[in-house]
Amino acid sequence: MKKLFIILCLCFLGCQETTKRQSISESIYKKTNATQNAFVFFDSLFVKNPKYLAKGFDFPVGKPNAKGYYNAQKFTVNNHLGDDWNGTGGGNTDLGDPVYAIGNGYVAFADDVGGGWGNVIRIIHQYNGTYYESLYAHCEKISVKKGSFVTKGMQIGTIGNADGAYYAHLHLEIRDNIFMKLGGGYSENTEGFLNPTTFIKSNR
Incomplete structure (x- = not known):
């Protein structure tokens, strides 16, 4: 009975850890995906408007x-x-x-x-x-x-x-x-x- 209890506890902890890893992975994926989409947006903007690509920088005042x-x-x-x-x-x-x-x-x-x-x-x-x-x-x-x-x-x-x-x-x-x-x-x-x-x- 004691062994069964230990096995059940280990299974429960293992499931919790798996769920935690999945949650972290999903969060990273969503963040990465959002960033990639933003880059796609800016890439598209500058492809369509190439004259606004930066060609060097000057001071703001x-x-x-x-x-x-x-x-x-x-x-x-x-x-x-x-x-x-x-x-x-x-x-x-x-x-x-x-x-x-x-x-x-x-x-x-x-x-x-x-x-x-x-x-x-x-x-x-x-x-x-x-x-x-x-x-x-x-x-x-x-x-x-x-x-x-x-x-x-x-x-x-x-x-x-x-x-x-x-x-x-x-x-x-x-x-x-x-x-x-x-x-x-x-x-x-x-x-x-x-x-x-x-x-x-x-x-x-």
């Missing part, structure tokens, strides 16, 4: 080389996940200045998310067969709509201060994982994020 601006908080400083671009005049002297698309691409998001982010624009770029995302935050105004295409140097908005939360500046992120959530702008984990200045300088 003072185009093309950020003339009149400085990087006030660089990538990874204080766990910062992007670059903060300020006008050399300081304070709010750059409030309302133009923000430009760093490269050709597709506007995946353009809206006010509130809080410390304010108006945010997210652009998907296909460059040399690889996808990247550029993210522009704290914009005062947005000049593009979700679902539209942009070209390098095209004005997409203006520099803002997130409704007075900070002095005016542009927060720029560049990601090589285009499926991440908005996030918080700061983290010790930089996986999926690239140094914006280094990326732009290396891909002119």
